[in-house]
Amino acid sequence: MNGVINCLKPPGMTSHDVVDFLRKQLGIKKVGHGGTLDPGAAGVLPIFVGKATKAVEFFEASEKEYVAEMTLGVTTDTGDNLGKVLETKDCNAESASIIEVFNKFVGKIQQIPPMYSAVRHKGKKLYELARQGIIVERKPRTVEIYSVELIKYEKPRVLFRVSCSRGTYIRTLCEDIGRALGCGAHLSCLIRTKLGPFKISQSITLEDIKASVSSGKSQEILTSLDKILSTFMSSVIIQLRNEKSFFKGAEFPIENISTEPDNENQYAVIYDQKKQFLGVGKIFHRGPNILVKVEKSFL
Structure with missing residues (x-):
């Protein structure tokens, strides 16, 4: 189980309380949150599940x-x-x-x-x-x-x-x-x-999350990480011949890019030629070539 939940945090709970609640509901320990809210505050609290917890850092600077x-x-x-x-x-x-x-x-x-x-x-x-x-x-x-x-x-x-x-x-x-x-x-x-890309109009209450889990529809409350990242990052396609070569710091020529980067070191969502989500990297130029340097693998 991997993905992101746009959770509507109620007042009276800490952000960590919400994480504990979801760990119990989903039966998974690997759960984290982005953007802490005070106990008395309510509203948007992104919850990252499974491998998606590795992506919290990409949302830290969000407006x-x-x-x-x-x-x-x-x-x-x-x-x-x-x-x-x-x-x-x-x-x-x-x-x-x-x-x-x-x-x-x-x-x-x-x-x-x-x-x-x-x-x-x-x-x-x-x-x-x-x-x-x-x-x-x-x-x-x-x-x-x-x-x-x-x-x-x-x-x-x-x-x-x-x-x-x-x-x-x-x-x-x-x-x-x-x-x-x-x-x-x-x-x-x-x-x-x-x-960032999470809006309160699309948030899910804890009650609705509990109901979805009880009815066996846990996957319906999760949004894939790459779909969320693609709302504010370019998407690039690379040729991956060997998965072991995909590690932090690896560089790959870009075969296709959704939008031209505005500047150097712009983050991008990386896919292989079969549209499998691989990770996140930074786009840069080397001469006439556009490359992507891997920052985080989600393989």
Whole structure:
């Protein structure tokens, strides 16, 4: 059993809880996830099964989209609605001023990871230290906000859509926006609507997954890895005379290519002449020839 499940994570579960649930349902240990979601958050959580677990790295840089609710005037120690209230202020912000502040955060920005996060400090996760009352200095990280759109504003709650890069903390973004507005804020609800090629409109609930497994239709919830990869990578065909030659670092001339690469080192899905999925590689030029260098084998 190999492939990817576009899972709809419910609130109240950790991402690892979802993985454990699927391991039990599918009867397979080799299960992993891409793009961790906080326990209180819901939405798109790609689940990789079997050999597909080796491909998680190719989705790590994917653009993410969220619909978030931010409550103005209330700050908490965790940055979300699960924490202890630290301060409450009146907030008289209008829609126009909120949009103006949103626009200031579009582009590359610096974020300090929250203490209640899985970022490691000297081998320990920050949230483990935070639960012991230990606060440590965190270095700011560069992330990118591609867009922030106001959906609805009913004081003190702000509903908005944000598209961002890997490593962006929406809790931190809410805190920074609240600080810029002068009243403070926290994240009160979060739904991830997109992660790379995975969209919430195509997500499958845990209940539907369980029902499919019970009825013997496990394969129907899986999408083949190469089909997913092909949504954002070129496809190439090579001549493979000996499977043992297909290993990390091997180079092959390309016999056919679906789309010309935009630049050097663009990833590509590799097939043999019988359309068997072989792996993922990087396209490069050597003189007049276009070659592919194998990065990961899925044989």
